[in-house]
Amino acid sequence: MVKGEEILNNPFINKGTAFTEDERKTLGLVGMLPPNVQTLDEQVENVYDEYQHKSSDLDKRVYLMSIFNENRVLFYATFAKHVTEFMPVVYDPTIADSIENYSRLYVNPQNAAFLSIDHDDSETIRESLKNTAAGRNIKLIVVTDGEGILGIGDWGTQGIDIPVGKLMVYSAAAGIDPSEVLPVVMDVGTTNKSLLDNPLYLGNHQDRDYGQKYYDFVDKFVKEAEDLFPNLYLHFEDFGRANASNILDKYKDDYLVFNDDIQGTGIIVLAGVLGGLKISGEKMTDQKYLCFGAGTAGVGIAQRVCEEMVQAGLSEEDAKKHFYMVDKQGLLFDDMSDLTPGQKEFARSRSEFDNSEDLTDLLSIVKAVHPSIMVGTSTQHGAFTEDVIKEMAAHTERPIIMPISNPTKLAEATAPDLIKWTDGRALVATGVPSAPVEYNGVKYEIGQANNALVYPGIGLGAIAATATKLNDDMISAAAHSLGGIVDSKVPGAAILPPVDQLTEFSETVAIAVAQSAVDQGITREKISDVKSAVEDEKWYPVYPDLTNLNK
Numbered sequence: 348m349v350k351g352e353e354i355l356n357n358p359f360i361n362k363g364t365a366f367t368e369d370e371r372k373t374l375g376l377v378g379m380l381p382p383n384v385q386t387l388d389e390q391v392e393n394v395y396d397e398y399q400h401k402s403s404d405l406d407k408r409v410y411l412m413s414i415f416n417e418n419r420v421l422f423y424a425t426f427a428k429h430v431t432e433f434m435p436v437v438y439d440p441t442i443a444d445s446i447e448n449y450s451r452l453y454v455n456p457q458n459a460a461f462l463s464i465d466h467d468d469s470e471t472i473r474e475s476l477k478n479t480a481a482g483r484n485i486k487l488i489v490v491t492d493g494e495g496i497l498g499i500g501d502w503g504t505q506g507i508d509i510p511v512g513k514l515m516v517y518s519a520a521a522g523i524d525p526s527e528v529l530p531v532v533m534d535v536g537t538t539n540k541s542l543l544d545n546p547l548y549l550g551n552h553q554d555r556d557y558g559q560k561y562y563d564f565v566d567k568f569v570k571e572a573e574d575l576f577p578n579l580y581l582h583f584e585d586f587g588r589a590n591a592s593n594i595l596d597k598y599k600d601d602y603l604v605f606n607d608d609i610q611g612t613g614i615i616v617l618a619g620v621l622g623g624l625k626i627s628g629e630k631m632t633d634q635k636y637l638c639f640g641a642g643t644a645g646v647g648i649a650q651r652v653c654e655e656m657v658q659a660g661l662s663e664e665d666a667k668k669h670f671y672m673v674d675k676q677g678l679l680f681d682d683m684s685d686l687t688p689g690q691k692e693f694a695r696s697r698s699e700f701d702n703s704e705d706l707t708d709l710l711s712i713v714k715a716v717h718p719s720i721m722v723g724t725s726t727q728h729g730a731f732t733e734d735v736i737k738e739m740a741a742h743t744e745r746p747i748i749m750p751i752s753n754p755t756k757l758a759e760a761t762a763p764d765l766i767k768w769t770d771g772r773a774l775v776a777t778g779v780p781s782a783p784v785e786y787n788g789v790k791y792e793i794g795q796a797n798n799a800l801v802y803p804g805i806g807l808g809a810i811a812a813t814a815t816k817l818n819d820d821m822i823s824a825a826a827h828s829l830g831g832i833v834d835s836k837v838p839g840a841a842i843l844p845p846v847d848q849l850t851e852f853s854e855t856v857a858i859a860v861a862q863s864a865v866d867q868g869i870t871r872e873k874i875s876d877v878k879s880a881v882e883d884e885k886w887y888p889v890y891p892d893l894t895n896l897n898k
């Protein structure tokens with residue numbers, strides 16, 4: 348028997364002022380709410396009205412989170428009505444401010460699971476997951492260890508807002524039932540001195556663990572989560588460069604796991620490249636690709652685009668010749684001793700250049716390479732300077748340029764600058780939302796190259812299909828499904844579809860991914876109709892009748 352007070356404090360069933368007279372009587376809510384029974388639409392109007400009274404984006408976010416904490420249906424109904432406006436507030440870039448100030452802003456654990464390396468025995472991990480799931484049927488976990496939050500670095504336990512935020516986008520974009528998700532943070536210490544020095548920091552005040560103990564902790568978590576929730580889709584987010592790909596490689600053949608920074612970002616950037624090539628009419632195999640910032644995302648994207656060149660008919664060896672990786676050292680060469688395994692795959696030979704010793708800054712590299720595609724994942728604000736862009740644009744008719752480091756303060760360039768410096772020739776997408784750019788009488792729509800445009804659909808598709816793993820074919824299907832949506836005929840067309848169509852194309856991606864799993868025969872259940880399997884999996888923010896909740 349669930350009683351009034353408990354109901355009002357349970358965000359998965361609370362309706363607040365929308366409880367009907369009948370529900371108020373049968374659920375013990377009489378006298379606990381103001382008398383006017385509101386509709387969901389009226390509540391949404393109230394929330395949006397109050398939202399507009401908040402002066403900063405962070406205040407807006409804090410307010411929306413208070414609604415999220417109280418009433419999930421109301422939160423998602425409001426989000427659905429204002430997707431384009433809410434995305435940068437609920438998610439990136441404002442989420443970065445909320446993470447940096449998490450300990451100070453803390454009011455509610457938001458149904459997240461907090462795991463600590465100081466209590467890393469399987470029993471405690473299991474108990475923590477069970478307590479937070481509270482009997483709910485968990486199908487989707489987003490987990491972080493807080494080390495590589497966006498481009499803002501190590502935020503320890505405060506990184507939990509990233510799983511919470513990513514999951515909000517899953518529900519808003521793809522209709523993943525918010526009662527079937529669990530955000531998880533694994534606190535393994537932090538390298539962030541400002542947190543360690545702050546007595547009010549809510550995480551462990553200790554150095555980050557990089558040893559075997561860390562990998563054992565991750566392993567115990569994966570095993571317990573998979574055992575407790577047998578239909579789980581496990582999404583890894585913002586792990587550090589030294590661990591992210593190791594963890595993905597370790598589990599991807601045995602479980603349904605996904606790394607957003609590697610795979611999600613690879614898909615969205617490839618979709619952007621395909622959209623750009625559709626507009627320019629050029630061939631994939633004619634492109635020269637420059638990655639600026641060859642970390643987790645940079646390498647993940649290069650691998651995805653390289654795979655596409657292989658599918659277009661090149662041998663792997665020939666495909667790799669189209670790639671130039673740039674990191675702190677400059678252009679990466681195969682004689683360097685400090686390369687990551689991913690960087691090694693794409694490193695060049697010095698003998699290809701007569702001035703290889705000089706190729707340590709982006710301008711010299713662009714001069715030597717003449718890339719046709721340049722993607723920024725370096726966290727270096729303003730690194731795509733006017734000189735660099737003009738040099739690139741001097742050797743290619745329609746340069747594809749994506750500065751996608753997040754949040755805004757870390758982006759390599761802005762859309763208006765890129766359009767202006769290339770006299771409107773650049774095909775641009777940015778990591779955070781950008782307003783359209785007016786230039787010489789043309790309105791340039793700017794696509795958002797953010798994994799948020801694809802990961803919700805991929806998750807929905809894999810879950811709906813009861814896929815047993817997420818493989819390359821499913822990932823490739825996701826990227827291709829999105830490129831086709833772009834209308835390449837309109838002058839100034841974006842290379843990726845607009846965010847206001849997020850729900851529509853999440854469904855498109857979901858169907859493509861689910862179809863691929865079904866075609867490959869890697870589903871637990873037999874799926875005869877992919878479209879209806881996806882539709883059946885979707886949750887919508889409407890109130891169910893709760894009159895009989897206790898009967």
Ligand SMILES: NC(=O)c1ccc[n+]([C@@H]2O[C@H](COP(=O)([O-])OP(=O)(O)OC[C@H]3O[C@@H](n4cnc5c(N)ncnc54)[C@H](O)[C@@H]3O)[C@@H](O)[C@H]2O)c1
Pocket residue numbers: 495496497498499587588607608612615639640641642643644645673674675676723724725726727751752753754757777778779796797798799
């Ligand atoms: N838009 C998206 O969907 C998306 C997805 C994932 C990551 N990102 C962004 O990409 C950035 C990188 O994320 P990550 O997870 O790959 O981090 P990472 O730490 O793994 O990679 C960053 C890389 O940039 C390199 N770098 C640092 N300074 C540099 C410099 N001066 N010149 C060249 N390279 C330099 C680092 O050495 C590292 O290899 C972040 O800002 C993140 O927000 C965006």
Ligand SMILES: O=C(O)C[C@H](O)C(=O)O
Pocket residue numbers: 439496497498585607608752753797798799
């Ligand atoms: O979270 C985002 O906005 C995208 C991406 O996953 C990132 O790490 O920057």
Ligand SMILES: [Mn+2]
Pocket residue numbers: 497584585607608
């Ligand atoms: Mn990320």
